[in-house]
Amino acid sequence: MNKTVEVLPDRSALVARSLELILSKLETAIEQRGRFTIALAGGSTPKPLYEAIAAEKLPWDKIHVFWGDERYVPPEHPDSNELMTRQAWLDRVDIPAANIHAIPTLEGDPAASAAKYEQHLQEFFNSRPGEFPSLDVVLLGIGDDAHTASLFPHTEALKVRDRLITVGNKDGNPRITFTYPFINSARSVIFLVTGANKRPALAQIFAPVADELTYPSRLIQPQGELWWLLDAEAGSEL
Numbered sequence: 001m002n003k004t005v006e007v008l009p010d011r012s013a014l015v016a017r018s019l020e021l022i023l024s025k026l027e028t029a030i031e032q033r034g035r036f037t038i039a040l041a042g043g044s045t046p047k048p049l050y051e052a053i054a055a056e057k058l059p060w061d062k063i064h065v066f067w068g069d070e071r072y073v074p075p076e077h078p079d080s081n082e083l084m085t086r087q088a089w090l091d092r093v094d095i096p097a098a099n100i101h102a103i104p105t106l107e108g109d110p111a112a113s114a115a116k117y118e119q120h121l122q123e124f125f126n127s128r129p130g131e132f133p134s135l136d137v138v139l140l141g142i143g144d145d146a147h148t149a150s151l152f153p154h155t156e157a158l159k160v161r162d163r164l165i166t167v168g169n170k171d172g173n174p175r176i177t178f179t180y181p182f183i184n185s186a187r188s189v190i191f192l193v194t195g196a197n198k199r200p201a202l203a204q205i206f207a208p209v210a211d212e213l214t215y216p217s218r219l220i221q222p223q224g225e226l227w228w229l230l231d232a233e234a235g236s237e238l
């Protein structure tokens with residue numbers, strides 16, 4: 001693993017740097033493999049980045065968008081990560097509908113939805129059960145409790161090592177999430193973190209020793225590159 005930590009002066013510098021990094025990964029991926037695959041984070045932090053990506057002129061037909069986690073709500077629900085991304089980015093550009101690989105949430109059974117998304121990923125990557133395909137970029141955030149994607153402290157999802165997708169649990173509410181081994185198979189994992197409220201979580205994530213079940217972001221140790229892009233409010237005490 002190749003780990004890089006960058007502390008940017010403010011949120012707009014973080015957006016500019018993350019955009020630059022993603023565009024460089026995109027260029028390499030398209031040059032080498034003819035397409036770029038990215039899994040997106042939800043929450044509030046990445047929204048300005050998605051707006052910045054939408055303003056770029058890009059080969060949209062070669063870009064495939066997935067999500068690392070989703071709330072178990074219909075796609076038009078205000079809490080939906082897909083809805084936020086469509087409004088900030090995907091509805092503003094000419095990306096083919098077939099390149100938007102949203103997490104299904106209408107099955108009425110989160111386990112069935114997780115299995116359906118896993119099957120979709122296996123078909124897309126032409127991989128077999130038990131294999132972990134590599135996305136070019138997995139974008140992640142962290143919560144104040146050090147969760148990432150929908151891998152919450154002391155939940156069953158943290159024990160799943162043989163699947164790409166599983167069911168997360170946020171205070172008793174189901175979510176659909178990438179498993180940590182699938183995240184770790186990415187070519188590049190990029191964390192975006194802003195705000196002083198994330199400092200205590202970051203201190204535990206970066207500590208030499210701490211419990212991974214209590215601080216799930218510690219489980220993210222990709223085989224490829226690991227990037228931590230922090231604004232000064234979040235990263236000043238590291």
Ligand SMILES: O=C1O[C@H](COP(=O)(O)O)[C@@H](O)[C@H](O)[C@H]1O
Pocket residue numbers: 041042043044045046069070071081140141142143148149150
């Ligand atoms: O619940 C979630 O939160 C994290 C962090 O969100 P933020 O609002 O602090 O940026 C996010 O990465 C995850 O995708 C989302 O479902």
